[in-house]
Amino acid sequence: MTEREIAEGCQRGDNAARRALYERYGGRLLALCRRYTGNREEAEDLLHDGFLFVFSAIATFGYRGDGSLSAWLCRVFANRAVDYLQQRRRLAFTDTGEVPDVPDDPPPADVPAEAVVRLIGELPPGYRTVLNLYLIEGRSHREIAALLHIKESTSASQYLRAKALLKKRITDYLKTHDA
């Protein structure tokens, strides 16, 4: 089933298309939710609620070519994840602690993707939210500032600290697993 057929089927309320959507994109979206929430249980709940929302709002989706459905889903789930964290007052954007100094960029290819996702999830909520939005979702600091109700400079600062901390943790991971 192509992406277009899945989208049109979901808009018609076809259960087979809904299942195809869930099975094709669910894994990637679950990883997305885990990157935001930091643990698998909450990520699964978020995935469940997110799909319920998607199936109710799929009528507003307009197919614009291959990959459009995937991009729309990622954007919807990212927005819902941010909303989820904000409702639980888990987002604190304070610049606490020193920025770790990492002399060289650790090669991410040497770290399994699953570990990278887990390491991102273990970052402080404010750091990982900005990192996810900026680096993975590709949003600008201006958009992030509007979404999270913070200043652009705060978003940029949070991102730099999140990146430095992630590099340090990847370096530590490589040291642990190389040894």
Added chain:
Amino acid sequence: MKELDEWEKRLRDQVRGWKDPLPPDGWQRLSRMLPESEAARPRKVRRRRYLLALPAAAAAAALLLLVLPPRNDGEGAQEASAPAMHRRPAATLRQPAAGGRAATASARAGGTSRLEAPVRFAPAVLPRPADADGAPADTPAPAIALMAFAAPSAAADSTAARDAVPAPAPQPHTVAARRKAAVRKAPAIPEPAVPPAAPPRFTLAVESGPAAGLRRPGYLSAPDGLLAAGSASADEQPTVNPVVGENLRRPTASRIRHRLPLQFTAGIDFPLTGRLTLGTGISYTRLTTDVEGGSTYAFYHTRQRLHYIGVPLRIAFTFARTPFAHFYASAEARIALCVGARQETDFRVEDSPAPASTTAHDGRGLWQGSFTVAAGAELRLGRRTGLFLEPGATYALPDGSSLPTPYHDNPLRFSLQAGLRWKLR
């Protein structure tokens, strides 16, 4: 687009491609909670029975006129007797004795006296003036025929008087006075029934109906492109409707407002019998709809225009005539093709410098079928021209799309058609 260094790009690609294993009972839990989508639900047809009352009453009246035996007096009798008198008044006058004898013989044979009653009267001697249509003046006077219509047919019912030719009423002495008297005494001229060879008639009509709408919370189901994304996103993710993204945490509402639907028809009607007419032609229909959705912070507005070209097939039955108008009931089937469709959508987000917009052409090529029953009245404006008004009820068949149109929201709706008809010869 922001610049990412190599480390960031590699990390992004690695993370984006990763999939977590789904929970084993994830789909089962989800499918139990999925609501049935609106598109999958059968559309609820609003029953507006009162819209059918008028055409149903007209049809019932027509049926009654067909089934019930005609009365001996009144308009029905005049109408039934009219053709013989009006089509050939001169012949009646040229062969008065024969006409009278035939009528008398028919009456003796037990025929309906109503039909023969007018021709039993003695032929008239009043001259007929030349009329506007160029018919020559004639010595026989149709005025007498008219007077014959006006005369009660009680004599026809009287056995004693059946064979007797009644004496004509006392006539005024002068021709002018006789003409005046004839006109004064003459009743309304009954319209002759249209013979099978009557000429076809050309019709120009415009039709419209109520422009309804609906409003409800949330977003409306929409076709591809109608709510398609604009290009407001700076990071070039055009597939995301910016309004939906902005309103994820806000209450939303949607509204559909249909503009007055307009339909123009040019057609031709062919008389099949004196009362039945078959018509066809070509029609153009324009449907305009406005759709709005979102919140006060971020919303979209779509203006949709659909253009249809159609072919109607119509049958009409005339159930009553007066000198100035006739009344009829009609049934029509119409098939129309959507030859033009355009949806222009503006996305407006507060604080956004400029609205994004998109254009789609969904619906082109759709077929739309409909059935109409109507009751009409046609007012004679002259010998060849008539002005008609037809209130009715139209049922639109589903076209398989989810385009917001008046036909979808109200498949059964009131319609009003008005126009002109001309005899072609």
